[in-house]
Amino acid sequence: MAPPRILLCGDVFGRLNQLTKRVSSVNKSAGPFDALLCVGQFFPDSPEQLEEFIGYIDGHSKFPLPTYFIGDYGVGAPKILSAASIDSAKQGFKMDGLKICDNLFWLKGSGKFFLNGLSIVYLSGKDSSSGPQIGTFSQDDVDALRALADEPGIIDMFLTNEWPSGITNRAASSDVPPGALSESGSSSTVANLVSEIKPRYHISGTKGVFYSREPYNNFDAVHVTRFIGLASVGNKDKQKFVHAISPTPSSTMTASELSMKASNTTMSPFGSGEATNHTVQATKRHDNTDPDSQYWRYDVSKKRQKHGESDSKRLCFKFLSSGSCPRENCHFQHDEDAREQYQRGVCFDFLNKGQCERGPDCSFKHSLQEEGKAIPNRRSGQGHASGDRSRECWFCLSSPNVESHLICSVGEYYYCALPKGQLVEDHILLVPIEHIPNTLSSSHEGESELNKYQSSLTMYFKSQAKDVVFFEWVSKRSTHANLQVVPIPSSRTSIIRDIFNLAAQKLGFEFLVLTNDSSSEGRRLLQKQFDRNSSLFYVQLPGDTIIYHPVEENEKFPAQFGREVLAGLFNKPDRDDWRNCKLSKEEEEEMVESFKSRFGKYDPNQ
Template identity: 30%
Template sequence: MAAPPLRVLACGDVEGRLEALFGRVRAIQGKSGRFDMLLCVGSFFGSASEAEWAEYRSGAKKAPIPTYILGANDPEAVSYFPDVNGCEMAENITYLGRRGLYSGASGLQIAYLSGTEAQQEPAPAYSFSAKDVAELKTSLLATPSFRGVDILLTSPWPRGAETFGNSAGEIDTKRCGSKLISDLAASLKPRYHFAALEKAYYERLPYRNHTVLQESPRHVSRFIALAEVGNAAKKKEEAACQFFFDLKKQQGRKRPSGGRERGDSQPQQAKRPAQPTGPCWFCLASPEVEKHLVVSIGTHCYLALAKGGLLPDHVLILPIGHYQSVVDLSPDVVEEVTKYKAALKEFFRSKGKRYVLFERNYRSQHLQLQVVPVPLDQCTPEDIKESFIAQAQEQQIELSEIPEHTDITQVVQPGTPYFYVELDTGEKLFHRIRGRFPLHFGREVLASEALLGVPQRADWRQCAAERSEEEAQARAFRRDFQPFDFALRA
């Protein structure tokens, strides 16, 4: 039996508010089940720490889950840490140390660096120096099989965190943070990098750890800066203070601690589809739908051949009701979309193909998930990703890889225009559209000589077929797909 996913909470500056911190942890666990550990970045102790801390240090009170903290960031906090190399501070509260690697029984690897960047040598007890960073890098990079750590914990941000990424709001990332930490993160290639100290929440879009077409592909990194715990001046933002991440199948599932996500035991009110503002070619009840192209109908979704498809078995997954994008879907619709993706993966694999799915939520009013098969022996997943990224760069489109365990609802809000690619391996690429965007971009990449080799079919309007031909293609697909069609067994 597979081990259950490791569940990890991460929080920002505690500043001595231990009751607020652990009260929130208990509330989260009461709603969402038990977590395995809590990781604290930033300043754990503050000016009002002593009275609360004395109760935990004496054993009168106990942290509800194993809690791992970083060291002092200022001279006043140094006295709280009796051993610079790390130690148990109280029951269930452990100081990791000045720098190093924590590796649990699960195999999770957490690299950590305590303090702020030193302005002089030797570095004081609340700071780190270039020597500390160099020694930490050397100890980890010496392993020939090293490909990156799971988590990097630092208190300061890396300098220039928003470079080539999304805006950090009012935070001046060119001035705040540490250049040494930027260098450390680039070398250790963490899947997640948590930091604090700036009293603001910021989640940078994921970034690649390899040069496209020049280096072997590696996982992407996500930098997440966390706001402080329980700040009375920021009650409206308090939900952003703690976020949790499941580091296996559910890795990257982020939500505010006061929110709710799919899979919670409490029922959610079903989201009602919005009504189209005019005639819709894809609402199944609409008279505009070309029903001769429909090949499968489920409870909430249906499959139809693409009009002017790249290939005869180019299909669309479409919600029966009117939804603008994947981000707007109700849980029931999401579940059936997932079933159709699984069925299509099995179907195309039986024919020696893999599928590429893409969505363009831009200048469209009804969700269309385009599913295009590609021969297994013709293109690898890396070929497909590199083709999309290379052509995006040519058109000055920032296409980022996001973790396969990350739900797209984590990186974009409803109503935001975007372009999204997903392989049947779970690998994903994402672009947030901020201006103009080429309408046929997804088809152009797949039709290119590097992939399907049918560049003349990039524009669907140039691929029109007679109705009789479309009906024959639909009958053939419906017949072949029948053994895989879960809707027929309902």
Template identity: 30%
Template structure:
């Protein structure tokens, strides 16, 4: 603590060049490549992680675990919210003379921070990731998520109880009340929701796959017959609101759909509009490989955004959207099949069909009359026929069907 105070009390403090600690920092692998030779559940010190987060070392070395591990470099600033800062690199070295001949020496050249040009210092390598010590956009709290939140039970499927509370029984305070906080409830909609899977309003005939926390459904009035949505089973408004287990399964569905569309000689574009919407809908639109290249799709989004005075910014590939925007903030987000991402923070009016308008434009699918989903609605029989066909084709790629 005294080291942190003595260094950071200087208003000009930017970080340190080299930090040497015996223990690893706890969860240093977050958002990056995971180590293979250690137990990540027991490894690491929270105090060292806090120290590293504060001191922002350009190089951080540890050796207590006796394993060699070089983490991808991570940034020390919030993209679009803070001025760019230098990246940090964590290197763990194995024991000297270890029988497995794992690396225990690390040679490098470094010019001290004080003597490095500012522009050169803040250059971001292509493989840079988010800061592993920032668990969410609420990093200002500098605290770990509570155990109750970590152990929150995910929502169940269909008409299972979504309101079941978790946690230990609380002690009575002797006055008819209880001590301690109420167990955290799963977020609930304020009114009827067309996308909560337990809701009577949801059109279940459009569902093509159901996992533990997410489901995939054919888009109503889709741009194409294989345009689908990835949605959380429980009620979440946006990607930034998702718990870690829901995010994990969402990523699995992304990967499965990517493989599926590739087998059909297609690439996908995903977008989310967290504006005037109640429930997260991650739109997944496949495009024929012969239609246009990924760079052309990206350019179309940027050009058409400029034409409508929308500031659509490119954000780093490894960026977690939770690091950019706080829950409750309206935004529009695009993810391309090569991992590139575009982001717009909505401040006032935003065209509700913008994502579809770009993809339906002459530059891409050339079906401008289908930009509005309401002009593309089918009968229920037609929808059921499309769902049946999609489900059959997707079945070999659907991880939810695995034992």
């Protein structure tokens, strides 16, 4: 198939007669073209121009090509666009445009759609420091684009009204028109987005000048980006306001075709990204001879943050997608639980707002799973019915999702299973059969059986010259508990408490301590301390001492804290994430049979 043929246009300012005359002429002489994409202000500047504009909306005048616009501001915009939004035939989220009239489509908010094979993303409206209003984009719109940037595939075109700040950096100065150097009509948000999205073409309006920049290299991508800034319709300087391109969709191009570069290609105007990359790599380096180095993730400069000070409770997309955030004072939540959900393929909008407006067109999951267990909607605060929870939960024995081949022993109230991605050999889980959110909520009978399991496992590990650590992360969002059981070489038992205290200190808190004569007594004391309306992390150390930390409402606490600390103790920081340790089902079955044969004589259910 021949590449699609697209016309691009800058600020229209409601001059539709002039625009359609020019487009019709170009289409007749050099066409046919498939579509017209307009960036910059689409609506009139003054009420006097509104009559001409309304003539097209009412159908008295026609658009010669399918026309898409993102400049949803100017005189008449609120009234016309509000009417289009409430039309019952246009309800729902339409990333390929809300139809305003024949051949005219409003690209609302932000999104991605395909036009004759070209992948096009857009950001409607302008940047504004005065908060959300008509004709401006929101942080949700920006975060949605960052989610799209992490999807596989290359974006062909990115449409924004404003230019990215700094686009003239490293460009040939002789080719830069005077009006392009002004910061007016530029946006640092757009600059950040384009450096993440890395489109092949970036099209903008607003500055009122035409500027086709030399292609520039993208950090961590083989293809280049070409920026085109367009002048406004009917501008006095007669600068170019309609421009034709015919790009081949990246999905049909070979790797060598995508990596081809013109001789005038420059470095990225937004920086190479190398300094950032080196910083991240340096942060992650550790020296096993330094006991502190195992806990680089808990550096004092990254003490737990309170996010309640912000009037927004939205999630930070950068943190969810990469595990870090370059902003020094990020006002969005760095939520470890949500990051795990996102990495499992859960929709960012669903995590962030509790719903996704894309509906069936969204390719991400709209249900929450936490390392094998269903969790309630974090935004709405609503869970599922009990039957639905059990059906979806990977830990419920009645669920079709349970991985029964990992189960090693089953009692009346608890069962013992290997986790997905063991930290070390014989790392196991003690899981209540009842669908309860934490083991501290067990019935008296369930608690008694749990104590028997713990005693049996302690004796089993003693026979191997090992001690054992039990720990549990009790989150308010948890629905099915699991108590982690990790064997520790006896030679390292004496430093376990110090290691946890060190990690806690670097996160900015101190553990509370329960000293007791037995594990059962310690757990009873902890149950009295536990507020079921809050979150809690606790560790049962060898010798039955329990250290615990009640987690405050807005406190940033790593959901994998216990595993990460013990991975440092074992000098195996690469195993701090269970996803790095996954095995095939056959390997897991062999490990289960091996554990059962060794643990058999200690198993309280044998």
